[in-house]
Amino acid sequence: MWKAVPKIRIMDTTLRDGMHAMAHQFTPEQMARVAAALDEAGVDVIEVSHGDGLAGYSFQYGFAAATDEEYLRAVAPVLKRAKLAALVLPGIGTCKDMQMAVKAGVKVFRIATHVTEADISEEHMGLAKEMGAEVVGFLMMSHTVDKEKIAEQARLMESYGADVVYVVDSAGAMTPQEVKEKVSYVRSCLKIPVGFHAHNNLGLAIGNTLAAVEAGATVVDGTLRGLGAGAGNAPTEVLVAALKKVGCEVGVDLYKIMDAATVLEPMMRRPQVIDNASIMLGYAGVYSSFLLHTYRAAEKFGLDPRDILMELGRRKIVGGQEDYIIDVAYEMAQNKQVVAG
């Protein structure tokens, strides 16, 4: 039951999380077209970066079609109302990258760490504040720990100056009940707003986002057509319709956000569906952006991607260990040969 009619802020990350599904190959011109349509619809914040944040382009994470600066400079001039955001993973994106981003028009930094490692965000958050940007803390893989741990790490981010802290379901592994418990507890421990970022691997992205809002989250993420890592994210156009339906004020025009989704659609490499491997991401609790890396490893070593994902889940590997996927697949292929022997 809704206690009040909340005003919900939508941050759209089609042009960042969606980069994973595009193997980071959006062109700057495509980004500008999608961003203009999102802006026209009234979306408050539009995130633009490599899928793994500023400076993510590498052998480890995958090379993008253009540099962060080219993407940001293509999008910034088309925004009339929306704020431009960039994701930063400390250890990948540096302070220098953040300075470049501010010059290119970034007004919001989302600083992402593994859910137990908020302490590495202090320097980046401090710099973002110093440069006058809004700061969002992003606690990835929040399904791996209990609510007390998330709240402890969220409080650290709050103490570093975060304006919002997100509970992030990177693996699309959380259930609505779990989302409610975690978000309401974190919210009760903070003075700042709480956000929620969903993945759709178990088909729960919209349901989980609604559960987060019911539990007190006032900032939520979406991507057009759900474009994103794994089975993708909460589709922004569906989220707008669903939030309006339960009585939330979102400040986004429903027809125009649907129109934005049709601008994106022809650019997509394939429809964003919950395929069998994506289900395994959610089931085994594996980082959604490992999906395409796992497909490549499965093809290379003649394995079923579902088996690799189960093994990655068993080994509890975290973001940043993308190269380890190849090691695991190699090991599994060797064992298979021995057994077949």
Ligand SMILES: C[C@H](O)CC(=O)C(=O)O
């Ligand atoms: C770097 C990741 O893609 C960040 C994210 O969107 C998530 O953890 O989910």
Ligand SMILES: [Mn+2]
């Ligand atoms: Mn994500």
